[in-house]
Amino acid sequence: MAEVTSPYNEIAVYETAQLDGEAGRFRCMRFADEDVQGAIDLRDSRRLVLGYQKALARLLELRDPSFGSLFVIGHGCGSIPRYYSGKAVKVAEIDAAVVELSRRYFGYADHNVAIGDGRALLEAEPDGAFDYIVLDAFTSKGTPAHLTTEAFFRLASDKLSPGGALVLNVMGRPRDDGxxxxIGTTLRRVFADTRCYSLPAKRNRDRRNMIFIGSDAEFELGGRGMGELVEVELAEGYVLLDDPTPRA
Structure with missing residues (x-):
């Protein structure tokens, strides 16, 4: 349907009759790394269709079913902001081409997306403004490094309301993944309660969606309503610090 090269991504929009093992009519956004960055069901555009997005929404709602405010870093085709359109949602997306394609091909109509670096845009927000901050940003190299450092996590902590949580979707493995x-070790330096959940993969060594939650308020889900999500205990790792070289 469309292929666009931006300063940040090579982006393709296409349709398929199969997605995540489900038959139907789906429109997808894909970057050059071949991973699907976003998708809609053409019969019900508000429904979440990607497994990790369903899991992420389940975690948000189990932890705080009445949450009111959300800051999302990484827009894709707008699935998460569209799903929570009844709440106070702000979105940061560095790539204007991604937002334009989401409007043209995926029907994204809300005017709550700011173009720019997610960390800088979050820094400009008032302290204590958000019940959740969701990091769902990817490049061909994975999650941007400056969004996984101790300094970024401390910034996010300042922007959360009391009891709020930072939620990160990253690609990785639950074992032997530096x-x-x-990320788990660095989160623990900032947040009193840090948890990591894994979605399934075909083989133990396969990369899969890993969802981290960091909060100053302890909350034990206890396995209820978790579906395919499994809480994992990660080994201790190194601490992720900002690169002293200034970003352009």
Missing amino acids: LTEA
Whole structure:
């Protein structure tokens, strides 16, 4: 349907009759790394269709079913902001082409997306403004490094309301994965309660969606309503610090 090269991504929009093992009519956004970054069901555009997005929403709602405010870093085709359109949602997306394609091909109509670096945009928000901050940003190299450091996590902590939580979707493995172990260790330096959940993969060594939650308020889900999500205990890793070289 469309192929666009932006300063940040090579983006393709296409349709398929199969997605995550489900038959139907789906429109997808894909970056050059071949991973699906977003998708809608053409029969029900508000429904979440990607497994990790369903799991992420389940975690948000189990932890705080009445939450009111959300800051999302990483827009994709707008699935998460659209799903929570009845709440106070702000979105940060660095790539204007992604937002334009989400409007043209995925029907995204809300005017709550700011173009720019998610960390800088979050820094400009008032302290204590959000019940949840969701990081769902990817490049061809994975999650941007400056969004996984101790300094970023402390910034996010300042922007959360009392009892709020930072939620990160990253690709990794629950065992023998230096980056996911480092993210878990770095989160624990900032948040009193840190948890990591894994979605299933075909083989133990396969990369899969890993969802981290960091909060100053302890909350034990106890397995209820978790579906395919499994809480994992990560090994200790190194601490992720900001690169001293200034970003352009």
